[in-house]
Amino acid sequence: MRFEARGLARSVEGRTLFRELDLSVEEGRVLAVAGPSGAGKTQLLRVLAWLAPPDAGEVSLDGRGPSDWGVTTWRTRVTLVSQAVPDYPGTPRDLGDVVRRLAAQAGRDGPDPIALAEAWGLPAEAWDQRWVKLSGGERQRAALAIAVSRRPDLLLLDEPTSACDPKSTAAIEAALSGRAAVWVTHDEDQEARVAHDVLRLGR
Amino acid sequence: MSPDLVHLGPLEVVAAAALILLNGALSVWLGLGLGKKLGIASIRTVVQLLLLGYLLVPVFKWGSPWLVVGIGVLMTALATREVVGRIDRTVRGMRIASFFAMLVGCAGAALYGVLVVVQVHPWWTPQYLVPLVGMVLGNALNGLSIGLDRTLALLDEQRGRVEGLLALGATWWEASREVAAEALRLAMVPILNSMSAVGLVTIPGMMTGQILAGSPPEQAARYQIIILFLIAGAVATGSVLAVLWVVRAVFDDQHRLRSERIRRRG
Numbered sequence: 098m099r100f101e102a103r104g105l106a107r108s109v110e111g112r113t114l115f116r117e118l119d120l121s122v123e124e125g126r127v128l129a130v131a132g133p134s135g136a137g138k139t140q141l142l143r144v145l146a147w148l149a150p151p152d153a154g155e156v157s158l159d160g161r162g163p164s165d166w167g168v169t170t171w172r173t174r175v176t177l178v179s180q181a182v183p184d185y186p187g188t189p190r191d192l193g194d195v196v197r198r199l200a201a202q203a204g205r206d207g208p209d210p211i212a213l214a215e216a217w218g219l220p221a222e223a224w225d226q227r228w229v230k231l232s233g234g235e236r237q238r239a240a241l242a243i244a245v246s247r248r249p250d251l252l253l254l255d256e257p258t259s260a261c262d263p264k265s266t267a268a269i270e271a272a273l274s275g276r277a278a279v280w281v282t283h284d285e286d287q288e289a290r291v292a293h294d295v296l297r298l299g300r
Numbered sequence: 301m302s303p304d305l306v307h308l309g310p311l312e313v314v315a316a317a318a319l320i321l322l323n324g325a326l327s328v329w330l331g332l333g334l335g336k337k338l339g340i341a342s343i344r345t346v347v348q349l350l351l352l353g354y355l356l357v358p359v360f361k362w363g364s365p366w367l368v369v370g371i372g373v374l375m376t377a378l379a380t381r382e383v384v385g386r387i388d389r390t391v392r393g394m395r396i397a398s399f400f401a402m403l404v405g406c407a408g409a410a411l412y413g414v415l416v417v418v419q420v421h422p423w424w425t426p427q428y429l430v431p432l433v434g435m436v437l438g439n440a441l442n443g444l445s446i447g448l449d450r451t452l453a454l455l456d457e458q459r460g461r462v463e464g465l466l467a468l469g470a471t472w473w474e475a476s477r478e479v480a481a482e483a484l485r486l487a488m489v490p491i492l493n494s495m496s497a498v499g500l501v502t503i504p505g506m507m508t509g510q511i512l513a514g515s516p517p518e519q520a521a522r523y524q525i526i527i528l529f530l531i532a533g534a535v536a537t538g539s540v541l542a543v544l545w546v547v548r549a550v551f552d553d554q555h556r557l558r559s560e561r562i563r564r565r566g
């Protein structure tokens with residue numbers, strides 16, 4: 098697995114967030130993305146996931162771009178987990194079922210998300226509670242577990258443990274070690290623990 | 301035998317307008333600030349209906365298929381203006397798309413009504429087709445404006461959900477199906493409510509009119525049933541077409557939700 102981005106540029110409402118940005122991630126490595134609020138870290142992940150259009154530049158996974166893979170297949174392989182998990186309808190279990198039935202996810206079943214998240218301190222009962230009843234940290238762990246269970250080649254993580262306690266955070270970091278990721282974090286200690294390479298975005 | 305129809309002159313209309321004055325007084329007393337709107341709406345009612353009345357005399361007399369079809373298209377265009385005017389978010393091209401959705405839904409239902417159900421000869425007989433188109437359009441207008449308004453509001457407010465599903469590999473349709481379903485459910489509510497209350501609580505205007513004009517009530521009831529079914533068909537078809545179009549319009553061909561395409565008005 099080799100993920101690459103070349104010459105990426107993105108501006109929002111006339112403000113340039115980044116331009117001529119290159120990055121690459123190899124199998125099993127974590128690229129941490131650091132920078133002040135408003136530097137465009139989230140926007141960068143959105144562009145890598147092909148959810149937001151870049152003004153310039155291209156991205157590729159094993160030499161093929163999103164259109165070559167098919168955009169939905171691209172996202173099953175390069176999967177974004179947002180920092181703020183939205184108010185999905187129903188329960189985490191419902192979301193897991195919906196995702197399993199997506200056309201592009203056919204045949205990609207991986208580990209059981211409930212078992213994954215249990216190791217991160219999320220009790221199995223939480224999967225049958227409505228999203229709106231869950232805390233920020235519980236939502237983060239459920240959403241992350243669903244994403245990981247689909248076996249993406251590259252995880253795009255936006256502050257994945259920002260609402261989790263130190264114990265869950267350590268468990269998540271341990272579970273994700275060895276997985277390729279672009280990992281946005283504000284926490285310099287976390288950066289030191291998980292990152293093989295660091296990309297710093299400025300304002 | 302039914303009684304003769306009471307002839308109405310201007311005085312009778314003025315007498316009815318006295319009730320509008322009552323509304324006006326209420327607005328002033330409670331400070332509702334509705335005086336101007338009430339005035340404009342009342343004047344529009346009088347002018348539009350009188351014009352329609354006079355317009356229909358020659359249409360009914362010398363009606364040609366072209367004239368009837370032309371009036372239908374014009375009514376559809378006016379109804380589309382109302383639809384778009386009631387929604388506070390918009391997408392480029394929504395007006396023209398709504399027009400075609402209304403046209404397909406309403407013309408489809410109206411033509412099915414005159415050709416297949418009632419079997420009027422000739423099919424364009426204005427006494428049948430023009431009021432039928434009017435009733436169908438009036439209801440489709442409601443359905444479309446609710447459906448489009450909800451679709452855009454949900455896609456705007458629940459962007460996180462939709463993008464969350466896209467991020468996990470959903471197609472634009474997989475990600476927005478819930479939104480479209482919810483909007484269509486709401487679009488159908490008014491007509492379903494009317495169909496449930498009709499006869500128990502409400503006596504529809506057309507049936508009332510037919511009875512006043514001397515039709516046997518059981519004939520008037522059959523006409524009304526047919527009309528309601530045609531309306532339900534038109535609301536469903538028109539709303540589905542319009543909602544699907546607008547959902548598609550806020551996604552690009554890369555399955556990306558382009559919420560910047562949703563513009564707020566006012």
